[in-house]
Amino acid sequence: MNKGEVNINEIIKIMPHSYPMLLIDRIEEVTENKVIAKKNVTFNEPIFQGHFPGNPIFPGVLTVEAMAQASAILLYNGKEFDKKEKDTLFMGIDKTKFKKQIKPGDSMSLEVEIVQEKKMKKGIILKLKGKVTVDGKICTTGKFTVGAFDKK
Numbered sequence: 001m002n003k004g005e006v007n008i009n010e011i012i013k014i015m016p017h018s019y020p021m022l023l024i025d026r027i028e029e030v031t032e033n034k035v036i037a038k039k040n041v042t043f044n045e046p047i048f049q050g051h052f053p054g055n056p057i058f059p060g061v062l063t064v065e066a067m068a069q070a071s072a073i074l075l076y077n078g079k080e081f082d083k084k085e086k087d088t089l090f091m092g093i094d095k096t097k098f099k100k101q102i103k104p105g106d107s108m109s110l111e112v113e114i115v116q117e118k119k120m121k122k123g124i125i126l127k128l129k130g131k132v133t134v135d136g137k138i139c140t141t142g143k144f145t146v147g148a149f150d151k152k
Contacts, residue, residue, distance in 0.1 A: 006030065006073075014076055015069060016088050020046060023066040024110070030077055033114045037070040043104035058102035063140045064093060067130040070110045071146045075126060079148075086123065086148040096142030106134045115143070123149035 006014075006027035015022060029036040041058050048056040068090045076083050102108060109132065116127040125147040132140040 011073075014083070015072060016083065017069060021065075022069070023062060024069050024073075027070075027073060028109075030073055032078060033074070035070050035073045035077075035110075035112050037066075037073070037110040037112075039066050039108040039110060041102055041104055041106045041108060045104075048104065056104050058104075058106070058108075060096075060098045060140065063098070063102060063108070063132055064096060064142060064144070065090070066108065067110050067112055067128075067132060067140070067142065068144060068146055070112045071126060071128050071130070071144070074112065074114055074128070075124065075146060075148045079124065083148070085151060087151050089147050089149065090144070091125070091147050092145040094143040094145075096140065096144075098140050100134065100137055100139040102132070102134060102139050108139070109133045123147055 008025060011024055023039055024037045025040050026038040027035060028038060051057060051059050072088050075088060112128050112130040114126055115129050118125045127145050129143050131138055
């Protein structure tokens with residue numbers, strides 16, 4: 001994978017997600033241990049019909065999901081296995097804090113970094129730390145675990 005910017009067409013080829021659950025619009029930087037991604041929050045997203053009418057707020061659970069999706073890029077970047085042979089799983093969330101609301105019109109910057117990597121016979125597990133900022137202000141921070149395992 002290119003260490004520079006990755007566009008949406010390349011992301012679609014990498015990610016196991018599709019619309020409406022694909023929450024990454026662009027990868028700005030990817031290295032062996034870190035990814036910086038963007039999610040542009042728009043008012044026409046279906047979630048804003050109910051969260052919340054008259055005061056649209058991007059849900060915290062989707063903010064965390066966006067960080068987990070950014071980490072999937074790290075799962076497959078430079079690894080020796082084919083994603084078609086693996087199930088990608090979100091395995092745990094720890095110490096997540098929501099500090100600032102995210103609203104339509106915001107551009108989320110998602111920065112995720114590997115803290116620990118464990119390779120196993122049938123897959124890989126990553127422990128990560130992440131943060132989401134909008135205009136340089138921290139909105140969400142957290143630690144989480146993701147994995148890729150042989151399909152059964």
